[in-house]
Amino acid sequence: MIHIENMTKIYRMGKVEVRALDGVSIDIEEGEFVAITGPSGSGKSTFMHLLGCLDTPTSGTYILNGSEVSKLRQDKLAEIRNKEIGFVFQEFNLLPRLTALENVELPLIYRGMPVHERRQRAMDALEKVGLANRLNHRPTEMSGGQQQRVAIARALVGDPNIILADEPTGNLDSRSAHEVMDMLKDLNSAGRTVILITHDMSIASEAKRIVRILDGRILSDEVVS
Numbered sequence: 001m002i003h004i005e006n007m008t009k010i011y012r013m014g015k016v017e018v019r020a021l022d023g024v025s026i027d028i029e030e031g032e033f034v035a036i037t038g039p040s041g042s043g044k045s046t047f048m049h050l051l052g053c054l055d056t057p058t059s060g061t062y063i064l065n066g067s068e069v070s071k072l073r074q075d076k077l078a079e080i081r082n083k084e085i086g087f088v089f090q091e092f093n094l095l096p097r098l099t100a101l102e103n104v105e106l107p108l109i110y111r112g113m114p115v116h117e118r119r120q121r122a123m124d125a126l127e128k129v130g131l132a133n134r135l136n137h138r139p140t141e142m143s144g145g146q147q148q149r150v151a152i153a154r155a156l157v158g159d160p161n162i163i164l165a166d167e168p169t170g171n172l173d174s175r176s177a178h179e180v181m182d183m184l185k186d187l188n189s190a191g192r193t194v195i196l197i198t199h200d201m202s203i204a205s206e207a208k209r210i211v212r213i214l215d216g217r218i219l220s221d222e223v224v225s
């Protein structure tokens with residue numbers, strides 16, 4: 001599903017160059033649950049942006065589901081991103097004035113889906129994350145864990161091949177963090193590819209495969225039981 005070869009990302013700020021990713025190669029198959037972990041500044045967010053088609057590498061190859069995405073222009077990249085990837089962020093990124101249902105519907109509105117169909121899909125997604133009884137609540141009326149579950153429903157509603165979660169438990173207490181991890185595991189058991197970015201080794205250890213990065217390079221890549 002994902003084939004990455006010798007990918008490098010250099011940020012240039014005036015005369016200063018930062019090599020945030022330095023020759024990364026990795027393959028990720030459909031149905032995997034991979035954690036990418038490393039300390040602050042190791043290149044996790046940069047990797048996540050490239051994996052998620054939010055940015056393109058300075059050099060190297062990225063093939064996603066058979067398409068070479070490393071050299072695409074922004075508009076085409078956005079098209080692939082919207083089709084293939086559901087994002088979950090540390091900050092939830094829900095719109096505060098919209099209800100849970102409206103937040104989850106939003107990506108489908110951008111796709112131009114008729115109201116009847118998108119409402120049904122959003123309700124199904126919220127039911128999957130155990131929030132069928134919170135459809136009309138606004139983010140401020142929900143706990144952090146519930147808000148993150150709304151965000152997972154929003155990531156799921158477009159039926160992406162890949163769920164890409166960047167520090168999804170970073171703002172949660174340990175009980176809610178476990179709930180969110182259980183949810184990601186359930187989605188993975190149902191066949192969805194999950195890529196989890198985290199600096200927290202105890203969270204990473206719940207994945208089936210752990211990739212450790214340091215200074216923009218892969219240090220180790222191991223499959224756990």
Ligand code: ADP
Nearest residue numbers: 011013018020039040041042043044045046047
């Ligand atoms: P992590 O998410 O693991 O903390 P990042 O990918 O954010 O790591 O950062 C990796 C390196 O790239 C760091 O040295 C960081 O300062 C640098 N960096 C990240 N984003 C930018 C940017 N937009 N411009 C310049 N340097 C950046």
Ligand code: MG
Nearest residue numbers: 041044045046
């Ligand atoms: Mg980061």
